[in-house]
Amino acid sequence: MRRKVTLKQIAKELDVSISTVSKALRNSVEISEDTRQKVQAFAKLYNYRPNNIALSLKNRKTKTIGIIIPEIVHHFFSKVITGIELVANSRGYNVIVGLSNESFDKEVINMQMLANGSIDGFILSISKETLQQQDYHHFTETINQGMPIVMFDRVVNEIPCDKVIVDDVKGAKQAVEKLIGNGCKHIAIITTKDYVSVGKLRTQGYLEALEDHKISPKSSLILKVDDKLLSENHLEALEKEIEQLFKSNKNIDGVFAVNELYAVTAMKVARKLGLEIPKSLQVISFTDGVLSKHSTPSLTTVSQHGQKIGEKAADLLINRLELDESAEEEEDIYETVIIETELIERESTK
Secondary structure (H helix, E strand, O other), X not given: OOOOOOHHHHHHHHOOOHHHHHHHHOOOOOOOHXXXXXXXXXXXXXXXXXXXXXXXXXXXXXXXXEEEEOOOOOHHHHHHHHHHHHHHHHOOOEEEEEEOOOOHHHHHHHHHHHHOOOOOEEEEOOOHHHHHHOOOXXXXXXXXXXXXXXXXXXXXXXXXXXXXXEOHHHHHHHHHHHHHHOOOOOEEEEEEXXXXXXXHHHHHHHHHHHHHXXXXXXXXXXXXXXHHHHOHHHHHHHHHHHHHHHHHOOOOOEEEEOOHHHHHHHHHHHHHOOOOOOOOOEEEEEOOOHHHHHOOOOOEEEEOOHHHHHHHHXXXXXXXXXXXXXXXXXXXXXXXXEEOOEXXXXXXXX
16 A cells, blocks of 8 residues: 655655645646646655645534644743643643744644644744745635634734734833833844844834934844854854944943843853943843743843733634634634733843
């Protein structure tokens, strides 16, 4: 008996991306006729059968929710999962967690695997690679086949679904205004590349706070860090970039970081360079995790309330799953819920 071929195997065999295979099988005009024919011929030869979400659970419920997160070793995502589980379990649902590891291909494969009869709907935060490629066909297909999605934290406006977010601009602005109010005049930001939506929004909040206080932003004070430097294997390179930021701008008296790893690393580098925190340098970060509470000094942060985000996301998804079938008109009305952030003051600010 011939072994069942997968989407990933077809992509590898034909030396194309999983996205290309998926689109070719749907006769997408984005894919050339030659490639479409090759993919479809290969799929037919090996009797490929897609994980049709339509087969998955329109009429047969599993009472299980699929969660797709970009990374597992992250306090924020663990708190979101805790919130989802609390609500899901209280309403008679179980959860399955899939990890994209910031990869577009893994995100697609996870969704196809779980949608093949395992779950009723998804709660997810989009991988950085998907945001970079701006390829959202797997979300659209999932929704079009009748399986609801709720996005949280990293979301895109192009996909019609319920979303749970924080006001990243407002939270960042509040943090930078705290630094300005404490007397900081030369405030640096350590942020992500612009394609990561939350980093871009938090950078916007930083710039708005400076503008409101008539402080001219300086490009030399804006450090956009490459994503790969977030991994443990590249922390030394991250330290070197931040050290160069300080050495090139000796008058820095405040740092706003878009995540706590950047902030804790900045404090480590600052101490190495002889800067006293918070006497000569004040630091605030987004995300209130374990690092923030146990760093030395402890870190002032903008808390996203991850558990609340998870609870609300679970409620939105289960409510949609349990909509009365006669209420079809309501199904096209999607909700974006904004969870309020909170500035938690600790020892890294005055």
